[in-house]
Amino acid sequence: MIRADSDIVLEVHGLRATVNDIEILKGIDLTVRRGEIHAIMGTNGSGKSTLAKVLAGHEAYRVTGGSVVFEGGNLLDLEPEARARAGVFLAFQYPIEIPGVANSHFLRLAYNTLRAQRGEEELDPLEFEDFVRDKMKLLEMNPDFLDRGVNEGFSGGEKKRNEILQMALLEPRLAILDETDSGLDIDALRIVTQGVNRLANRDNAIILVTHYQRMLNHIVPDYVHVMESGRIVKTGEKSLALELETRGYDWVSGERRAAAGV
Amino acid sequence: MSAVLQNLVNQPYKHGFVTDIESDIAPKGLNEETIRLISAKKNEPEWLLAFRLGAYRKWLGMEEPKWSTVRYPEIDFQAISYYSAPKPRKKLNSMDEVDPELLRTFEKLGVPMHERAALAGVAVDVIFDSVSVATTYKQKLAEVGIIFCSISEAVHMHPDLVRQYLGTVVPVGDNYYAALNSAVFTDGTFCFIPKGVRCPMDLSTYFRINTEESGQFERTLIIAEEGASVSYLEGCTAPRFDTNQLHAAVVELVALNDADIKYSTVQNWYAGDENGVGGIYNFVTKRGLAKGVNSRISWTQVETGSAITWKYPSCVLLGENSVGEFYSVAVTNHHQQADTGTKMVHLGRNTRSTIVSKGISAGHSHNSYRGLVRVAPTAAGARNYSQCDSMLVGDACSANTFPYIQVRNHTAKVEHEASTSKIGEDQLFYFAQRGIGNEEAVSMIINGFCKDVFQQLPMEFAVEATKLLGFKLEGSVG
Numbered sequence: 001m002i003r004a005d006s007d008i009v010l011e012v013h014g015l016r017a018t019v020n021d022i023e024i025l026k027g028i029d030l031t032v033r034r035g036e037i038h039a040i041m042g043t044n045g046s047g048k049s050t051l052a053k054v055l056a057g058h059e060a061y062r063v064t065g066g067s068v069v070f071e072g073g074n075l076l077d078l079e080p081e082a083r084a085r086a087g088v089f090l091a092f093q094y095p096i097e098i099p100g101v102a103n104s105h106f107l108r109l110a111y112n113t114l115r116a117q118r119g120e121e122e123l124d125p126l127e128f129e130d131f132v133r134d135k136m137k138l139l140e141m142n143p144d145f146l147d148r149g150v151n152e153g154f155s156g157g158e159k160k161r162n163e164i165l166q167m168a169l170l171e172p173r174l175a176i177l178d179e180t181d182s183g184l185d186i187d188a189l190r191i192v193t194q195g196v197n198r199l200a201n202r203d204n205a206i207i208l209v210t211h212y213q214r215m216l217n218h219i220v221p222d223y224v225h226v227m228e229s230g231r232i233v234k235t236g237e238k239s240l241a242l243e244l245e246t247r248g249y250d251w252v253s254g255e256r257r258a259a260a261g262v
Numbered sequence: 263m264s265a266v267l268q269n270l271v272n273q274p275y276k277h278g279f280v281t282d283i284e285s286d287i288a289p290k291g292l293n294e295e296t297i298r299l300i301s302a303k304k305n306e307p308e309w310l311l312a313f314r315l316g317a318y319r320k321w322l323g324m325e326e327p328k329w330s331t332v333r334y335p336e337i338d339f340q341a342i343s344y345y346s347a348p349k350p351r352k353k354l355n356s357m358d359e360v361d362p363e364l365l366r367t368f369e370k371l372g373v374p375m376h377e378r379a380a381l382a383g384v385a386v387d388v389i390f391d392s393v394s395v396a397t398t399y400k401q402k403l404a405e406v407g408i409i410f411c412s413i414s415e416a417v418h419m420h421p422d423l424v425r426q427y428l429g430t431v432v433p434v435g436d437n438y439y440a441a442l443n444s445a446v447f448t449d450g451t452f453c454f455i456p457k458g459v460r461c462p463m464d465l466s467t468y469f470r471i472n473t474e475e476s477g478q479f480e481r482t483l484i485i486a487e488e489g490a491s492v493s494y495l496e497g498c499t500a501p502r503f504d505t506n507q508l509h510a511a512v513v514e515l516v517a518l519n520d521a522d523i524k525y526s527t528v529q530n531w532y533a534g535d536e537n538g539v540g541g542i543y544n545f546v547t548k549r550g551l552a553k554g555v556n557s558r559i560s561w562t563q564v565e566t567g568s569a570i571t572w573k574y575p576s577c578v579l580l581g582e583n584s585v586g587e588f589y590s591v592a593v594t595n596h597h598q599q600a601d602t603g604t605k606m607v608h609l610g611r612n613t614r615s616t617i618v619s620k621g622i623s624a625g626h627s628h629n630s631y632r633g634l635v636r637v638a639p640t641a642a643g644a645r646n647y648s649q650c651d652s653m654l655v656g657d658a659c660s661a662n663t664f665p666y667i668q669v670r671n672h673t674a675k676v677e678h679e680a681s682t683s684k685i686g687e688d689q690l691f692y693f694a695q696r697g698i699g700n701e702e703a704v705s706m707i708i709n710g711f712c713k714d715v716f717q718q719l720p721m722e723f724a725v726e727a728t729k730l731l732g733f734k735l736e737g738s739v740g
């Protein structure tokens with residue numbers, strides 16, 4: 001389905017999903033346009049990571065209702081790797097370790113897969129090395145990380161930086177950053193968010209999942225959504241995050257309860 | 263187990279085809295007459311017949327070993343034919359004379375032998391069923407005094423050497439299957455590297471089982487004299503059959519002072535179908551004697567085939583400062599069972615051994631590492647390092663590690679490390695999220711896991727091994 005209003009990158013409508021037959025997402029609506037940055041906040045266990053993984057196509061989650069249109073096509077029809085190649089990127093909250101697989105090899109394969117997709121020639125290991133080192137400079141990453149196993153023994157913050165390195169390599173249309181700020185020290189937060197800001201442009205879009213305003217001081221969102229028990233219960237501008245920081249989630253829940261007359 | 267993993271591990275066997283070469287098969291059954299028949303067919307000297315009969319009598323008094331984890335129906339040793347040979351043809355002087363059917367077989371296996379021989383400088387002593395039908399590069403090797411031929415040929419051409427060493431590393435009564443092999447072996451490889459000679463090329467043999475219900479009893483003997491060195495490659499694959507085939511090989515290595523023998527195997531015999539029907543029973547005895555000071559025996563194996571693998575390539579470290587190594591990748595899938603490992607027996611002073619074992623189990627398979635490190639009272643300063651890692655693909659398979667350590671000298675140092683990991687859905691998802699499909703992901707993970715072993719293989723063998731793991735677990739490995 002090709003749409004006229006092609007400035008929409010992602011349109012989620014009534015999305016429901018279960019894991020082990022437990023419903024986690026209970027009807028999500030979300031529209032993301034080109035050039036926008038959306039922050040998703042919400043209590044632990046409200047379903048933020050689940051939403052991210054469902055969008056990326058994790059097999060453990062079953063979509064039981066709703067639709068997801070990405071760049072005019074039905075995202076839910078695509079295998080996870082096809083979604084990635086189409087430009088959906090997920091920076092994981094908990095990046096997994098893959099012992100024995102050299103980070104450089106992994107990054108090159110991911111990058112070359114993308115180039116092949118775009119009909120471009122693959123980079124050989126030497127060309128890639130130059131290319132990736134430049135990207136690592138942006139993130140002030142030590143090139144030694146290329147020779148180690150993927151995330152193997154990386155500290156929490158190093159893993160997060162490696163995620164953003166991948167984002168820099170793959171230049172996604174839609175980047176979902178799941179708590180990329182957690183685990184980063186103060187300097188790293190600045191470096192990584194600067195990196196993300198340089199990658200953000202008028203053509204792509206970013207969804208930031210975070211618990212803290214400190215992230216949003218660096219990467220300023222156009223919208224802030226609050227999730228609760230598998231739904232987006234409140235949407236506002238960047239000021240909403242500040243308000244949440246002072247008033248807590250109880251305030252949102254309380255407001256809802258009042259509105260529902262409970 | 264997820265559907266993705268399920269599909270990946272359920273690739274059909276790619277080498278399942280039967281070559282139609284007329285066979286000369288002995289009647290089924292085993293008795294002294296059978297042994298005399300084999301010996302007569304091969305026109306053997308009296309001492310070898312005596313060796314065989316001695317082994318047979320030992321075997322009669324022995325019991326099939328039951329201590330391993332492998333389970334299989336009773337083998338009826340009387341239902342097996344103990345000799346099968348392609349009809350004799352005129353002596354071959356070049357590859358052109360080799361049966362085109364045979365060449366096509368190798369082609370199908372992806373082993374264009376003539377190309378390999380020419381391009382890679384590998385001398386291929388082709389064992390087809392039980393009789394050698396082609397030998398290349400023998401001439402070139404002969405120039406430096408290396409003998410590389412079938413063991414039956416060696417029996418006739420170099421009887422003293424064979425007689426001096428045969429059965430000295432693996433005695434005829436060593437174990438049930440070794441005794442059986444000693445009684446009925448039909449052919450195999452003989453390799454002799456004289457004093458001071460470093461073999462100029464890797465020596466390679468491709469084994470192939472081609473006749474249904476003909477047991478295979480290969481016999482290999484490799485001797486490296488003082489200061490000699492050799493790298494020997496053994497690779498094998500077999501056609502698809504429904505009835506089980508017994509294979510009981512014996513390999514003996516002898517390294518004298520400062521000698522170095524590197525023995526690499528890639529094994530891909532028919533493993534049975536996905537329900538566990540058919541497949542090769544592989545009961546192998548491989549042992550190297552590091553006899554001289556500073557000698558080295560190194561085993562590298564990539565075991566991917568057979569319904570049952572029972573195999574413990576071992577090193578007896580007799581010479582002072584001698585070194586034993588064992589690098590192993592064992593992959594099991596479907597209903598395959600592998601019980602494999604090594605024995606390092608330290609007898610000499612300052613002997614050293616290294617064990618690196620990587621077991622990968624998929625499907626409903628069972629994969630066990632069984633290793634023994636024994637340090638004798640005489641082995642002052644002996645050292646061993648063992649690392650045994652298991653990887654599980656899916657939920658229905660199992661992996662076990664049985665390390666036995668017996669140290670009788672307090673100056674010895676023995677280290678053992680073990681780990682178990684699992685290729686999980688989350689790892690595959692991580693790859694997929696970066697645009698990398700499951701097949702490629704599994705291949706990368708497995709190759710990363712096996713890296714320490716593959717590094718030990720000669721370059722082109724490593725490439726082949728990587729491919730084989732691909733066939734085994736997913737279809738194709740990049």
Ligand SMILES: Nc1ncnc2c1ncn2[C@@H]1O[C@H](COP(=O)(O)OP(=O)(O)OP(=O)(O)O)[C@@H](O)[C@H]1O
Pocket residue numbers: 019020022024042043044045046047048049050051060093
């Ligand atoms: N495999 C699973 N089995 C059962 N429950 C699950 C599973 N995966 C997720 N859940 C549940 O789904 C809910 C949402 O989890 P999710 O990880 O999406 O939360 P989150 O909003 O990202 O939380 P956090 O802020 O702590 O990261 C949680 O209650 C979690 O326990």
Ligand SMILES: [Mg+2]
Pocket residue numbers: 048049050093178179
């Ligand atoms: Mg989360």
